[in-house]
Amino acid sequence: MYTLYGYPKTRSVRVAWALEELGLPFDYKLVDLKQGQHLSDEYKAISPAAKVPALATPEGTLTESAAIVTFLAERHGMHEFIPEPSSFARAKYEEMMLFLTSELEQPIWNMAKHTFALPKEHRLEKMREVAAWEFNRALLVFSSMLADKEFVCGNMFTMADVIAGHILAWAKGSKLNLSLNGKAENVAAYAQRVLGREAYERAWRNEMAHLSE
Missing domain, CATH: 1.20.1050.10 (Glutathione S-transferase Yfyf (Class Pi); Chain A, domain 2)
Incomplete structure (x- = not known):
């Protein structure tokens, strides 16, 4: 199970979109930017840049949206959503x-x-x-x-x-x-x-x- 840390109208919708396209279940954790939750020590331990999105995986956390969606496609795409490696x-x-x-x-x-x-x-x-x-x-x-x-x-x-x-x-x-x-x-x-x-x-x-x- 993945956990997506995000906030509406930010780059986190990219990761949510990718997860929806792949049909993957995920938990969504709202990081309230207006309340400054992204600046807390707790969240900086997840995302050192204090930005959303962040995706918690069983293997660790990813924080760049382009890298995250590429990882998801490679792991779960089943020859869809991303071209073959080395092609x-x-x-x-x-x-x-x-x-x-x-x-x-x-x-x-x-x-x-x-x-x-x-x-x-x-x-x-x-x-x-x-x-x-x-x-x-x-x-x-x-x-x-x-x-x-x-x-x-x-x-x-x-x-x-x-x-x-x-x-x-x-x-x-x-x-x-x-x-x-x-x-x-x-x-x-x-x-x-x-x-x-x-x-x-x-x-x-x-x-x-x-x-x-």
Whole structure:
């Protein structure tokens, strides 16, 4: 049994989504960020970076969402959700994962940091404008990488789509234009396709339900 430490509208929904796609049972532990529970010594013993998500497994704890979903697919995917190890398709999966987390996601995270995450004295108003420009540039690259494929790795839905889908949902929530006024229509259509999956809906609803408990 896995235990997911998370909070709604954060990267923890990626792990919840992956678990739902795989049909794996898991316990959910709410880490109330607004109450500062992530800064407690108890939680830092689980996640030294004091961030969510964290996934407790029988073998230890994992804390990076891209690593977690990849581990889950390798352990439980049964030749689904991730290409075969050492294949060229697997290399393209890894390439996409690295691009998503280092290029496409970072501008949105910078926007968040300079809007609410950083202490006020360290926020730069201009950074939000710069980050939006960086995101648009990365989105054009993603549009080219996606091309006319159904999913980022071709015809198979993989954990890279979980990461990509969440990043695009985050971008929409940040009022960024996914179609880039017609320059990336394939991205907007892709986002609608993957974010319409039942597993994503279940993961999102389950996290939100824990706020009212």
